[in-house]
Amino acid sequence: MKDLMADYYKQGAEAKEKGIPVAWVTAVFPVEIIYAAGLFPFYPENFGAVASARKMADKLSSFAEAKGYAHDLCAYARCGLGDAHSKEHPVGEIVKPDLLLCCNTQCGSLSKWFEVAARFYEAPYFLLDAPQIGMEADDLCKKYYTAQLKELIAFLESFTGKKFDYDRLREVMAHANEACRLWNAILETAALKPAPFGFFDACFHMAPIVTWRGMPQAVNYYRTLQEELQNRIQNNVYAIKDERYKLYFDHIPLWPKLRWFSEICASHHALVAVSQYTHSWAYSFDLEHPLESLAENYTEEFVNRVFDYRIQRKMQLMERYNVDGFILFSNRSCKPNAFGLYDKKNIISSITGLPGVVFEADMSDLRFFSEAQVLARLESFFEQLESA
């Protein structure tokens, strides 16, 4: 995995050298189009996550804060903006964009950050705008998104000077289908009891499905991983020792405290088995109708859905993985996923009878993390779990 990502970043640098345009993209952007257009997609969110895992988010953020950006903006954005405004690059310099492509299903923080970055790097910017969808699929939004995909393709054609190749798009989408299928089959192994694989493993292995979806590399990567998991199952190798409980977790992990967090859970024999976060990439494209199908898959995901849909989604996953409790992370960086969690916890507990807890911190920035407070919350949750 380390090698794979190192390879990916190397490719970024090489793309620059070879004159392949680097397109900044967001995690839930139809990257299939970018690969089909022959551009190199770079994920600044991933840069933020890597910086956070290396406990460098606070430092990068301080460079952005010195320019007047508030410390309550999404930390990924602060990492990116901090890197832009500083000569120090504690996690290596971000790959600069030749163009920026953003989809705002996930959040509006990304589109503001990309706007700012587009001004900073003086590169063209395109927003794929996705209005929020309610409980039912929404024709108006689907049409809007599809129309914008056409506008995007025209934008890329004029940028690259090349005609867009729809056959290549279908090829890329077929790879993406296979990678998504494999990825979700891998995630499913966490439902076994005991399980060879859990959420923290998923976080570790997630990068290719985000960044390399649509390329054969992702397919190969997950084939190998799947085989490895089969071996683990045959040899009785499990994710944690003596698994007694399964948990649901929302949403992004606490990057700089990932190990700390996973050890606490493991010490209570609880496997964090599932999260909507890692399940975000479950696309299944219809190659006969590529654009409509991209529109459907990308806009109808939970990230673009209302409160009630998100509750339903969480409960479905809880049921499918047969969990005994749930932990919800009120992540200061991520307003769209944090706002509403207090009520969601109460609603889910009252419907399912499962114990749950909400804790406060920031996915990247340790200034908003109080170990004692989080620990106290978790301990009382585990007491509840163990006495249930």
Add this chain to the structure above:
Amino acid sequence: MNNKEIIEIFKGAAARPDEQAEYWKKEQESKVIGFMLTDVPEELIHAAGFLPYAVNAEEGRLEFADAHLQTWACSFTRNCLASAVQGKLSFLDGIVIPQTCDTTRMLMGIWKHTNPLPFMENYRLPRQVDRPSAREYLRGELERLKKSLENFGGSEIKEAELAASISLYNSNRGLMRQLYAMHVENPQLLSGKELFLIIKAAMVMPREKVNSLLKQLLNHLKNKGVSHVKGNKIRLLISGTLLEPLELLDYIAEAGGVIVGDDFKNGSRYLECDVSEDKEPLEALVDRQVNRIPSALFDPKKGLRKTYLVDLARQKRANGVLFLHLKFCEPENYDYYDNMQAMEKYGIPAMRIETAYGGLPQGQLQTRIYAFMEMLGGGDAD
């Protein structure tokens, strides 16, 4: 009524907006539909026969929202939700929440579960306006909202009714812009705080009544006839998302400032951009939305916000720009650095102060405003 009395009516309505709604319900036997700022096409609500009512700073106690919304949400949404939780909005028959940021995008679900209302809709405005897809989508979204209002009201909104509402709102905006100009020319007659209180009141009163009061008020003020600013005034452009608390306008006046322009949602963004009366009404509403003045929502390519602010400052001959930013408002904060750079580049003195609904020690606010005004050379108080 003299001008003081009219201003008092507006002040009363701004202080007790709920009374306006209650009165309307009794008088008209009709419903009140709340809306949050900004950009909600009130004309549609009005044409459906309801009173459009701006939910904005009901003097709620923020902590009432804490069980539902994190304390690091902006104080505007916390304030709105807190008012609902406290039962201070119990007269509302419905609400329309515009999706302008991640917070407003998530608010509806929380509101629905804590304080369900018979009519609850999002206004999902597009976040880009430069491409043809935006117009087409927006048309569909407005049709959706219209239909939803019709279902709730039990009758169709006729084209002529919508046209009449558009015309009423246009004249409302026009009158308020005249009032604004009056303040700039003559802050001694109408203070900045009075101006913004009138805007606030106008958002919760029946607009027919507002218009008739505004006409009278404008007549009075014109008759007073003084048309030049007394003393040396600092001409100030203020910029931000929502202007609150309005007391800060008093501090500006005390330090010899006059507000010559702004881009707040409860200020000029509300007053600018009329809807064409020569077009089919829904198309005209689409036009208005795509042509609104820039804000922190997103950057339209045809006019960046920083450029707009620089131009506005020059056009209004502002001596300085005061950014009044609501703490925890992400969109606004993302724009700050670029806006500030633009001001520096064009030699326009500028400063930022963070504000909050219901919060912030007033003394501190006052000191900072005085300091900025001092830096601009100081002016004469009224």
